Amino acid sequence: MKLKVLSKLMLGVMVAFGSSCASQSSKQKDNxxxxxxxxxxxxxxxxxxxxxxxxxxxxxxxxxxxxxxxxxxxxxxxxxxxxxxxxxxxxxxxxxxxxxxxxxxxxxxxxxxxxxxxxxxxxxxxxxxxxxxxxxxxxxxxxxxxxxxxxxxxxxxxxxxxxxxxxxxxxxxxxxxxxxxxxxxxxxxxxxxxxxxxxxxxxxxxxxxxxxxxxxxxxxxxxxxxxxxxxxxxxxxTHNNLTVQEKKDGWEMLWDGKTTNGWRGAKLEHFPKSGWNIENGVLSVADTGGRESVAGGDIVTTKDYSNFELQVNFKITSGANSGIKYYVNTDINKGEGSSIGLEYQILDDEHHEDAKLGSKEGSRTMCSLYDLIKADANKPVNPVGEWNSARIVSINNHVEHWINDVKVLEYERGSRAFLKLVSESKYAKWLNFGLLEKGQILLQDHGNKVSFKNIKIRVPKNKKD
The missing domain is CATH 2.60.120.560 (Exo-inulinase; domain 1)
Structure with missing residues (x-):
């Protein structure tokens, strides 16, 4: 009986010793x-x-x-x-x-x-x-x-x-x-x-x-x-898709990353046949040397929006100029002026002359409310050739511009301060500029190559358009 117990103990020691050796051998083999x-x-x-x-x-x-x-x-x-x-x-x-x-x-x-x-x-x-x-x-x-x-x-x-x-x-x-x-x-x-x-x-x-x-x-x-x-x-x-949280929070894709569905030319009843390119989930406007709208022209959503939150990833090339406009109405005053609206400026501040122009100093720089309000000078903009994330929030006439998750300006549509800025700008000649209750969202063709992806929108549940 004692011999059997001793044999079992010896076997246990040998197994443990063997396992230890095998474990150490395994570690030694990990180079x-x-x-x-x-x-x-x-x-x-x-x-x-x-x-x-x-x-x-x-x-x-x-x-x-x-x-x-x-x-x-x-x-x-x-x-x-x-x-x-x-x-x-x-x-x-x-x-x-x-x-x-x-x-x-x-x-x-x-x-x-x-x-x-x-x-x-x-x-x-x-x-x-x-x-x-x-x-x-x-x-x-x-x-x-x-x-x-x-x-x-x-x-x-x-x-x-x-x-x-x-x-x-x-x-x-x-x-x-x-x-x-x-x-x-x-x-x-x-x-x-x-x-x-x-x-x-x-x-x-x-x-x-x-x-x-x-x-x-x-x-x-x-x-x-x-x-x-x-x-x-x-x-x-996540490329041109909603995250788990975005689905729960009511976001929708405004561009599907593959087709032109939901978009058309600002002056057309269909999407431009040239001037815009879709490749690998990226929507890009053609480079025409800065000659604005000579290829495809601006594109707009086929739906109008009132209260909304918009997210767009964009990437610029050296010297590029473009913009994201909102509260645009391309069904009135067709032709000249049909793409007018409030604009989130997209610009290479270092190499484009527009950065030094505007009714207010700096009001045409990156992320600014074009020609009206200058974005925060400390805005965290990624270098030319890298993707940036734009966000525009407009809820009950309170509007915010964001870049890479940082808010860089805010204003109140229709306020006394807003109306004064408009009266002193290039927009003074447009009646009730920026005051539409709802309008289209526009991506601008300014003759420079600019790319877009991950275009998403959220409309508040209490006021769905």
Whole structure:
């Protein structure tokens, strides 16, 4: 009997020894040139942004602890990363929500430095969306896991979990404990820091002192093609599509990215037969050397809009001039003046002479209300050749112009100040300029190549046109 027990013990030792050897052998075979990001006992190479939650490092494990009445807090790398493969282990209290920021930023002009960017969600709740992708401080949910039960089941409560993230170009893929979780194609942000989030708890004292832990954070930035994994998931593509959150919030695509449906020439009953090009989901106006409307001419929506929020991504070429007009009526005064309306100016301020003109100094610069109100000089405009995001909000005559998620001007249509500006501008000769109750949205052909995509609109539910 004793011999059998001894034999079993010896077998157990041999199995354990064999497993240990196999594990070490496996690690030795991993020649992946990882760069480890967490030091053994300090946060060198990292900094804290946002709130006042605390972080400490012991034996290579970062522990974040909640603090009451403070915003989301982030321990972020001082170094920025663009394309990379990243892996990390984490453990979270079952009552907490957290996340890992990738390609994220904190910029002084964006909500006073608020951390924003892609977040790989850590979600121990019954919803179980760990590994989903959330756009912190911006668009909210981009990929969710309600249709990915395998990934939902992969999360381990109150245990260490493992994430893998591949961010290559506009593609972001995630895995949780080896199970594919998300596959996103989105080009909002190409570079940023990596961050470890301690979520705000407000004044919920029952969540005070809760902890999130991370370890073994490692990254690859070179020769990435050698180490990429295949994902069986269908990608979520945001290019000319609505995000999960936008669908919930009532947004609609104003251009489908493929056809001319919903648009026509400003002076035509159909879309121009030349002068505009659709290629790879991008709508571009032809370059005619600055000769305005000699090719296709301006294009307008086939519907009118009153109260609305409009989003348009645009990209200019050197010296380009264009614009997004709103409250346009092309059914009156056909021909001369038929494309008149309030205009969100699109311009290469550095190389186009219009930047120095206007009824008010600077009122023809990028993002300005053309010839009337100059946009904030500190506007965060991306360089020529890169995409920018324009947003126009017009609700109950209150109008705002935004560029890359930052508001750069606002005004009240029909106010005494507005009417005075119009009377002193080139628009003084147009009766009731800018005061239409509703009108079309126009993309301008000014003879320079300018490209557009991701054209979306939201109409308030209480006043649908």
């Amino acid at each position: 992946t040139p990882w760069v480890y990001l967490i030091n053994k006992n300090n946060t060198e190479g990292w900094t804290i942004l946002g709130g006042e939650a605390t972080y400490k490092v012991e034996k290579g494990v970062v522990t974040g602890t909640t603090v009451a009445n403070t915003p989301n807090t982030f321990l972020v790398t001082k170094k920025l990363y663009n394309d990379f493969i990243f892996e990390i282990d984490f453990k979270v209290d079952s009552t907490m929500n957290s996340g890992i920021q990738i390609r994220s930023n904190s910029l002084p002009f964006y909500q006073n430095g608020r951390v924003h960017g892609y977040q790989v969600e850590i979600d121990p709740s019954k919803r179980a969306w760990s590994g989903g992708i959330y756009d912190e401080g911006r668009r909210k949910w981009l990929t969710t896991l309600e249709n990915n039960s395998e990934a939902q089941k992969a999360f381990k409560q109150n245990q260490w979990n493992h994430y893998r993230v591949e961010a290559i170009g506009s593609t972001i893929k995630t895995w949780i404990n080896g199970v594919p979780a998300s596959y996103l194609i989105d080009d909002k942000t190409a570079s940023g820091f990596i961050g470890l989030q301690v979520h705000s708890i407000g004044d919920k004292m029952e969540k005070l002192g809760k902890k999130v832990m991370w370890k073994d954070a490692k990254i690859l930035t070179q020769n990435l093609s050698k180490y990429l994994l295949e994902s069986p998931l269908e990608p979520v593509v």
